[in-house]
Amino acid sequence: MxxxxxxxxxxxxxxxxxxxxxxxxxxxxxxxxxxxxxxxxxxxxxxxxxxxxxxxxxxxxxxxxxxxxxxxxxxxxxxxxxxxxxxxxxxxxxxxxxxxxxxxxxxxxxxxxxxxxxxxxxxxxxxxxxxxxxxxxxxxxxxxxxxxxxxxxxxxxxxxxxxxxxxxxPASEVYQFIIDEMEEAITVLPTTQPEFGRVNKRVAQHMLAKVYLTRGYESFGLQTDFSTAAQLADAAIGGQGLNLDFEDLFVYENDNNEEVLWSIQYSDGSTKQGGAHNWDYPWGPLIQGSNDGVNKKNALHPTEYLFTLFEDNDTRFEGTFLNILTSPYVGYILDPENSPVNYYYPRTAAQLADTANWRAASPMRANTIISPIDPHWWDGLNQEDYPSLRKFDRVRTVEVQYTHDLYLARLGETYLIAAEAYLQAGNSSNAVARINTVRQRAGASLVSSVDLDFILEERARELVGEGFRWLDLKRTGKLMEYTKVRNPDIKSLFNSGIxxxxxxxxxxxxxxxxxxxxxxxxxxxxxxxxxxx
Known part of the structure; x- marks a missing residue:
């Protein structure tokens, strides 16, 4: 080249x-x-x-x-x-x-x-x-x-x-350059690095699998791209299971956990310290109190599709969304036992039926407003009364200055890359097996078959807010199809003939x-x- x-x-x-x-x-x-x-x-x-x-x-x-x-x-x-x-x-x-x-x-x-x-x-x-x-x-x-x-x-x-x-x-030449460079890197990089956050062989295998997967959908993609992507994803997995509870992937000061393959470093335990990002800000609800420790605004509001995408037993909802709102906001992180709970957001029939016991479990819940799931959750005019996306919450107080690392590659996604690649390569049994590994960790029911729409649903449940969705829909050709019926901004334009x-x-x-x-x-x-x- x-x-x-x-x-x-x-x-x-x-x-x-x-x-x-x-x-x-x-x-x-x-x-x-x-x-x-x-x-x-x-x-x-x-x-x-x-x-x-x-x-x-x-x-x-x-x-x-x-x-x-x-x-x-x-x-x-x-x-x-x-x-x-x-x-x-x-x-x-x-x-x-x-x-x-x-x-x-x-x-x-x-x-x-x-x-x-x-x-x-x-x-x-x-x-x-x-x-x-x-x-x-x-x-x-x-x-x-x-x-x-x-x-x-x-x-x-x-x-x-x-x-x-x-x-x-041409994009075809750019992809080939990417593949050549990553393949060369894989032959040199060690499987592990002494410093957390450095690129290693598994990181490169994960990302190269994603490159092959993405090229496979292009007009210039090769017939073998999907099978190659599947093999690379399995190599990146390296037999490692999803051993952590989903919520533990994102909890305070656990940025260097075993399932994170590669991240942008911010936390005190990271090798590249300092700086901040704004990935906790746009998900709302509106939190701008001087003592709340965060600054949030109702800017990117979850759609009805997203809020209703999770099964009752799927722990990824509570691992993604904060189903309580404490005073101050960061009280749920820094002092959960002594922070009053202003709101509780039950979403399942079992949670709704158990609200009395839930309230009685702590004196901090005595005056909690119970706000169960219904259309007000996905009403864009609702500024304050819906669950916050919690994955990358920062903390900014006099005592604590913490910015959560941003994950660019983690093991849960590696399994999902493998699942999609195996499906597109014609190996549905392996696709199901990789999907079920992800779902089993989440407590969701196991499945016996998958298609591309289901895999994209699974990516939404697992990876919401992590910055991959636009690329996922663009890669698979689903961007227009999905948004015209699920995104109210875009749907209203289509409904008006635009x-x-x-x-x-x-x-x-x-x-x-x-x-x-x-x-x-x-x-x-x-x-x-x-x-x-």
């Missing part, structure tokens, strides 16, 4: 590196040159750390670009970008799309800088592993790019001077638009995606 120059957003490597300084140990280098510093193990390790840290910039904002406009959440506040929520007004000037595009390329440049110094730094025992980590991370960034934007510009060399024109490479996905010249808005600022800065003819031309 020919080497190409970086997208228009590439800036000088020194500036990009400075943008990650907060994530690294500060050190006065004096008159030490970059060549001298990065030529040492300590200096080179700082470059690798910068590559990891740069991923935070991609995921830091409120996750509208990852979670809006699906069948699981609809817009309940004007701050949600309308184009992402319902597509009709999605244009190349969308700020969140621009942020995603820009920061993916800036992170790629940091990886290129580190890879450029790989043959200039001193030899040390971990060097080959670090190179493999960098190649994997860069390939992962391109995977995000190609899924969101289709054909994209690629670079495998460090850019050290301004470039004014770029070409877009197809919000329909763009220019009869093309549909399945890909994101190339940011207008990128096209405007290009000195040549940089093509826009067809629906936005």
């Amino acid at each position: 020919k080497n190409l120059k970086l997208k228009i957003y590439t800036v000088f490597a020194a500036l990009l590196f400075a943008g990650c300084a907060d994530f690294l140990e500060e050190e006065n280098l004096g008159n030490t040159t970059a060549e001298n510093y990065y030529g040492t193990q300590k200096g080179y390790e700082s470059l690798v750390n910068a590559a990891y840290a740069s991923i935070r910039d991609i995921y830091e904002p409120t996750p509208y670009v990852f979670c809006a406009g699906t069948d699981l959440f609809f817009s309940a506040h004007q701050e949600v970008p309308l184009g992402l929520a319902s597509y009709q007004t999605l244009t190349p000037s969308n700020g969140q799309v621009e942020h995603l595009f820009k920061n993916l390329y800036e992170s790629i440049q940091i990886n290129n800088l580190a890879l450029d110094y790989a043959d200039k730094t001193e030899d040390f025992p971990e060097l080959e592993t670090r190179i493999a980590e960098l190649k994997f991370i860069r390939a992962y960034l391109y995977f995000l790019l190609v899924q969101n934007f289709g054909d994209v510009s690629m670079v495998v060399d460090l850019v050290s001077e301004p470039i004014t024109h770029f070409e877009r490479e 197809d919000p996905f329909l763009g220019a010249n009869g093309n549909y808005k399945i890909l994101r638009p190339i940011p207008l600022s990128a096209i405007a800065l290009d000195s040549g003819d940089y093509p826009q995606n067809p629906a936005y031309q």
Whole structure:
């Protein structure tokens, strides 16, 4: 594959590196040159750390670009970008799309800088592993790019001077580059790493399985992609069961649990500390008290489909949604025995029948308002009276400053990748077995058969709020089909005779638009995606 120059957003490597300084140990280098510093193990390790840290910039904002406009959440506040929520007004000037595009390329440049110094730094025992980590991370960034934007510009060399024109490479070539890089990384990476959060062989197998699975749906996908994805997912599983209770995956200060394969590090026990994200903010309900320890707004409101998707015995509902509201909000985390419960949200017949015993179990429940499931839960005008999505709740008090890690790959999803890949490869029995492993941990009933719709339902139950849903629906071709009946914003447009996905010249808005600022800065003819031309 020919080497190409970086997208228009590439800036000088020194500036990009400075943008990650907060994530690294500060050190006065004096008159030490970059060549001298990065030529040492300590200096080179700082470059690798910068590559990891740069991923935070991609995921830091409120996750509208990852979670809006699906069948699981609809817009309940004007701050949600309308184009992402319902597509009709999605244009190349969308700020969140621009942020995603820009920061993916800036992170790629940091990886290129580190890879450029790989043959200039001193030899040390971990060097080959670090190179493999960098190649994997860069390939992962391109995977995000190609899924969101289709054909994209690629670079495998460090850019050290301004470039004014770029070409877009076909998505088929981008996928092949990703696969080649990840396969090379797998041959080098160790099965485990001494530091939690570093990429290892299982992480690369998990993500490469997802790459093959995704390519399998494309017109240029190979017949063997699904079977290859299944084999890689099983290799990443490595015989490990889902041993934790679902709720324990996300509880306070348990970010480094055994089922997390790869995460963006924030917690005190992580190797890359510092910083924060905004992934606990948009799910509501409205919580903005000075003593509550969080800041939440009813922005992305759960749909009726999501709230009613779980069986009675499925523990993933209570592991995902907070079925109580304490005063203060973070009381359920920091002091549950002494925090009054303002609301209780029963959802099953058994829970409703047992409310008297539930209330009597604690004096903190004496004045609790019982608010059982009904249409007010999914009413977008309801600001305060519905269960909060709890997975990535942060804590901001005088005593505690805690930001939950964001999981990019965890074992539960690995099983679901395997299930989908086996189904599409024609091995339904293995697909059922992988699905039932996930459902058994959740306490849900086991199944004897699955189809793609059921697997996507299972992904919704297991992974809601984790940033995968838009990519799942786009991958499987279900985005328009599901949202037009499950997302009230999009459904109302269709019911009024408007197809919000329909763009220019009869093309549909399945890909994101190339940011207008990128096209405007290009000195040549940089093509826009067809629906936005």
